[in-house]
Amino acid sequence: MDKVKLSTIWLAGCSGCHMSFLDLDEWLFEVAKFADIVYSPVGSDIKEYPEGVDVCLVEGAVANEENRELLYKARARTKFLVSFGDCAVTANVPAMRNMLGGAEPVLKRCYLELGDETRKLPHEPGIVPELLDRVSPIHELVQVDLFIPGCPPPAPRIQAAIEPLLKGEQPLMEGREMLKFG
Numbered sequence: 075m076d077k078v079k080l081s082t083i084w085l086a087g088c089s090g091c092h093m094s095f096l097d098l099d100e101w102l103f104e105v106a107k108f109a110d111i112v113y114s115p116v117g118s119d120i121k122e123y124p125e126g127v128d129v130c131l132v133e134g135a136v137a138n139e140e141n142r143e144l145l146y147k148a149r150a151r152t153k154f155l156v157s158f159g160d161c162a163v164t165a166n167v168p169a170m171r172n173m174l175g176g177a178e179p180v181l182k183r184c185y186l187e188l189g190d191e192t193r194k195l196p197h198e199p200g201i202v203p204e205l206l207d208r209v210s211p212i213h214e215l216v217q218v219d220l221f222i223p224g225c226p227p228p229a230p231r232i233q234a235a236i237e238p239l240l241k242g243e244q245p246l247m248e249g250r251e252m253l254k255f256g
């Protein structure tokens with residue numbers, strides 16, 4: 075059986091979901107038996123999201139143009155996309171700024187009103203990605219094949235969800251242990 079091509083991407087999140095993935099500890103050696111990591115912020119330094127990915131875990135909400143572009147690319151190049159953690163599933167903490175009426179008032183508050191002596195709005199096209207007015211969970215932009223809630227999802231839940239996927243099977247997402255938020 076060919077190895078599964080596995081990727082993970084990191085959008086607007088704190089990386090805690092990726093840290094929980096690393097908490098799989100020695101079971102990661104089992105992952106390596108069934109999958110090749112073809113793109114990830116942990117354990118790889120591949121710059122371009124590849125074609126032909128089988129499974130992608132998406133951490134984080136969509137908060138800026140770079141997040142949106144990477145998510146669209148990952149969706150187009152991946153068979154099975156997983157919304158991984160509460161920020162991807164609900165937008166969670168990054169979406170708290172949605173209550174403040176768009177990107178501009180948030181940027182003004184942070185960089186002008188609360189800024190130090192060099193008050194300036196960040197604007198470096200091509201270097202600093204522009205914030206989107208509204209932070210979104212990923213399923214609002216692309217089709218999602220599986221949701222793994224949790225902030226972060228505990229390692230046993232991640233294992234229970236991805237172990238079947240690595241064997242070409244569908245995980246059973248039922249019960250408090252698999253579906254609890256927070």
Ligand code: SF4
Nearest residue numbers: 087088090160161225
């Ligand atoms: S769901 Fe929680 S742990 Fe995961 S990126 Fe968001 S804030 Fe961090």
